[in-house]
Amino acid sequence: MAAPRYRTPPSELVRLGERLLPRLPGDALAEVRQRAWRRFLAAGIPTPRVEDWKYSRIDALMAQPFAAPTATAPAAGTVRRAMAGGPAARRLVFANGRLVAGQSHVGGLPDGMRVMGLAEAIQHRPQEVAAAFEALPAPGPFSDLNTALAADGAWIELNPGVRPEVSLQLVFVAVGEPSAVITHPRVVVRLGAGARLHLLESHVAEGEGHVLTNLVAQLQLAEEAALVHERLQAAEGGHALVGRTVVELSAGARLLANVATLGGAFVRNELEVHLRGEGGEALMNGLYLPRGREQVDTLVRVHHHAGRCHSDQFYKGVVDEQARAAFAGRITVHEGAQDTDAYQQNRNLLLSDEAEVDAKPELEIFADEVRCSHGATVGGLEEAGLFYLRTRGLGRAQAEALLTYAFAGEVVARFRDGKLARQVRQGILARVPGGAALDPEGLVA
Amino acid sequence: MAMLDIEGLHVAVGGKEIIRGLDLAVEAGEVHAIMGPNGSGKSTLAHVLAGREDYEVTAGRVRFLGQDLLELEPEERAALGLFLAMQYPVEIPGVSNTYFLRQAVNALRKARGEPEMKPAEFMKRLREAARQVGIREELLRRDLNAGFSGGEKKRNEILQLAMLEPKLAILDETDSGLDIDALKAVAAAVNALRTPERAFLLITHYQRLLNFIVPDRVHVMVDGRIVRSGGKDLALELEERGYEPFLQEAA
Numbered sequence: 001m002a003a004p005r006y007r008t009p010p011s012e013l014v015r016l017g018e019r020l021l022p023r024l025p026g027d028a029l030a031e032v033r034q035r036a037w038r039r040f041l042a043a044g045i046p047t048p049r050v051e052d053w054k055y056s057r058i059d060a061l062m063a064q065p066f067a068a069p070t071a072t073a074p075a076a077g078t079v080r081r082a083m084a085g086g087p088a089a090r091r092l093v094f095a096n097g098r099l100v101a102g103q104s105h106v107g108g109l110p111d112g113m114r115v116m117g118l119a120e121a122i123q124h125r126p127q128e129v130a131a132a133f134e135a136l137p138a139p140g141p142f143s144d145l146n147t148a149l150a151a152d153g154a155w156i157e158l159n160p161g162v163r164p165e166v167s168l169q170l171v172f173v174a175v176g177e178p179s180a181v182i183t184h185p186r187v188v189v190r191l192g193a194g195a196r197l198h199l200l201e202s203h204v205a206e207g208e209g210h211v212l213t214n215l216v217a218q219l220q221l222a223e224e225a226a227l228v229h230e231r232l233q234a235a236e237g238g239h240a241l242v243g244r245t246v247v248e249l250s251a252g253a254r255l256l257a258n259v260a261t262l263g264g265a266f267v268r269n270e271l272e273v274h275l276r277g278e279g280g281e282a283l284m285n286g287l288y289l290p291r292g293r294e295q296v297d298t299l300v301r302v303h304h305h306a307g308r309c310h311s312d313q314f315y316k317g318v319v320d321e322q323a324r325a326a327f328a329g330r331i332t333v334h335e336g337a338q339d340t341d342a343y344q345q346n347r348n349l350l351l352s353d354e355a356e357v358d359a360k361p362e363l364e365i366f367a368d369e370v371r372c373s374h375g376a377t378v379g380g381l382e383e384a385g386l387f388y389l390r391t392r393g394l395g396r397a398q399a400e401a402l403l404t405y406a407f408a409g410e411v412v413a414r415f416r417d418g419k420l421a422r423q424v425r426q427g428i429l430a431r432v433p434g435g436a437a438l439d440p441e442g443l444v445a
Numbered sequence: 446m447a448m449l450d451i452e453g454l455h456v457a458v459g460g461k462e463i464i465r466g467l468d469l470a471v472e473a474g475e476v477h478a479i480m481g482p483n484g485s486g487k488s489t490l491a492h493v494l495a496g497r498e499d500y501e502v503t504a505g506r507v508r509f510l511g512q513d514l515l516e517l518e519p520e521e522r523a524a525l526g527l528f529l530a531m532q533y534p535v536e537i538p539g540v541s542n543t544y545f546l547r548q549a550v551n552a553l554r555k556a557r558g559e560p561e562m563k564p565a566e567f568m569k570r571l572r573e574a575a576r577q578v579g580i581r582e583e584l585l586r587r588d589l590n591a592g593f594s595g596g597e598k599k600r601n602e603i604l605q606l607a608m609l610e611p612k613l614a615i616l617d618e619t620d621s622g623l624d625i626d627a628l629k630a631v632a633a634a635v636n637a638l639r640t641p642e643r644a645f646l647l648i649t650h651y652q653r654l655l656n657f658i659v660p661d662r663v664h665v666m667v668d669g670r671i672v673r674s675g676g677k678d679l680a681l682e683l684e685e686r687g688y689e690p691f692l693q694e695a696a
């Protein structure tokens with residue numbers, strides 16, 4: 001008999017879910033949650049025989065004896081170090097998926113902008129939350145698990161034309177607990193026509209532990225709305241993140257989605273973009289630097305449903321030691337989406353013989369007036385560059401560290417928030433071999 | 446003893462012998478020019494002297510300031526005082542020109558047991574040198590050579606030369622692709638750097654450069670060997686007659 005494509009969910013995970021499910025708030029959601037839960041049980045956990053999970057090794061991760069999180073608040077210093085978005089930025093802080101009101105600050109927002117924890121949204125507008133949950137396209141096992149068990153997260157709404165001057169930051173702190181924990185935060189963002197938002201999402205860790213964050217973000221952009229979404233995953237150690245972001249863009253809407261993955265035992269960044277109206281734009285940049293035994297998956301799906309849209313994916317990775325990285329990027333140009341511009345680039349630097357990179361670019365084109373290009377490379381440092389730097393007196397190790405840093409830095413140059421970019425640059429210096437010995441003055445702007 | 450002393454050098458690239466028995470001696474304070482047809486091995490010689498690892502020295506020896514040059518790593522050669530202005534400078538996106546130069550200056554100082562240069566002092570010298578070779582401030586902030594025009598790259602090599610103050614500078618076709626003003630600026634910068642302790646090896650195709658930087662010796666390189674050496678007038682002779690007579694001699 002052929003090996004199964006999905007595995008039965010581990011019993012610990014099922015027992016935890018069955019215990020939590022009836023206790024979750026919001027009667028209006030019960031139905032949606034139950035359906036998602038049943039789908040999850042029926043499907044199970046994907047194995048590498050499922051195409052989208054071909055390079056992922058998640059058996060050990062999912063078999064952990066998960067308990068419900070109990071952490072209440074992270075240390076003030078943890079939050080302070082994670083802060084980005086400028087001094088006036090508004091912030092929601094989560095400890096193992098739960099909103100920490102005392103450390104959050106979303107007061108004084110402009111009229112027509114509402115920011116609240118998801119628990120509060122469930123309390124005050126359960127029907128809308130249920131509808132949003134239901135609207136998530138093509139849910140897979142992890143999304144279903146999230147829909148079934150999401151207890152908290154962020155609910156963000158901007159009326160048409162609202163353009164706050166300040167950035168909004170979501171800080172997810174993975175707080176080490178005695179047992180492994182799994183959390184299911186849900187983020188819903190709705191931008192009215194012409195509204196604008198700069199949303200930062202930081203994942204950091206406090207203490208040793210095994211926190212699996214199973215995040216789903218649904219971002220909806222009405223006509224001419226613009227969203228900058230920047231994610232920094234810096235929760236190192238035994239922590240893991242499975243993040244699925246789904247973006248819907250109406251005509252003329254613009255998205256800039258940046259992600260930097262600096263740590264974590266297993267990180268999966270799924271980004272699904274639907275360009276549904278003419279003249280939409282989606283710029284996506286990503287950087288991953290796994291080392292040790294870390295694994296980073298990047299899965300990007302860009303759908304051009306309407307014509308005259310522009311999409312550009314630019315992802316780079318530096319993979320060291322026994323780490324693994326997978327990049328699967330697909331551009332689908334649907335029928336009738338004429339005059340489409342769609343680009344994709346994936347470049348990887350492999351620093352060790354034991355490291356692994358799997359790159360899988362895909363194009364599906366069902367329209368005829370289309371400008372598309374894609375390319376993937378996996379290689380080592382350029383000898384010509386190394387030689388050039390060494391003839392100027394830089395030692396081999398310094399030259400290698402500098403070139404590796406520069407390779408990664410090209411992605412950071414596309415980040416919008418200065419503070420977040422600085423955090424990423426510091427993280428790169430800490431991660432690349434020999435980076436700690438480089439002079440940061442002039443490198444970390 | 447000569448500052449640079451090359452004896453019976455043979456170099457193979459990709460299994461093919463490119464330098465085939467080359468002798469050359471350069472004294473401190475001298476300027477030598479090497480001319481020769483395309484593919485004769487001029488850049489190969491320059492890269493071997495700078496320490497390129499994929500070029501295989503099959504015979505011969507090179508002494509530089511009394512040391513066996515071929516034993517040294519590229520960065521050790523730089524610390525000893527060797528500099529190569531490349532024919533095709535490499536683009537390094539992601540590292541600013543200024544940052545790179547500061548690291549290079551300090552790496553050399555560290556290797557020589559000197560303290561790092563103070564940032565203010567470095568910036569002052571950098572601005573001065575940039576003005577001298579005609580490099581705009583904007584280029585100092587840009588990434589190293591990335592998107593620089595051909596001429597800007599060449600000027601940037603001379604900027605590095607001025608900042609790194611080597612004992613022997615090899616200029617591999619620095620004059621190619623320069624407009625006349627750039628050529629004059631580069632020549633002026635080089636002439637300003639001429640001292641009794643410093644030597645230059647100019648690889649060029651054009652007599653014109655040698656009107657501005659007058660050489661002590663001119664060598665003709667054909668097929669991996671120096672086939673003729675003479676004074677500055679040899680360059681004029683080459684300009685007039687081309688390499689044809691030498692090609693026949695070599696054959």
Ligand SMILES: Nc1ncnc2c1ncn2[C@@H]1O[C@H](COP(=O)(O)OP(=O)(O)OP(=O)(O)O)[C@@H](O)[C@H]1O
Pocket residue numbers: 458459461463481482483484485486487488489490532
């Ligand atoms: N990797 C290689 N494999 C084989 N041959 C090579 C390789 N690299 C260079 N060569 C050859 O070595 C010869 C010398 O090249 P070199 O660049 O030193 O010439 P040059 O004198 O500097 O020429 P130019 O005046 O055009 O700059 C050329 O014939 C070139 O094709």
Ligand SMILES: [Mg+2]
Pocket residue numbers: 487488489532617618
């Ligand atoms: Mg050459």
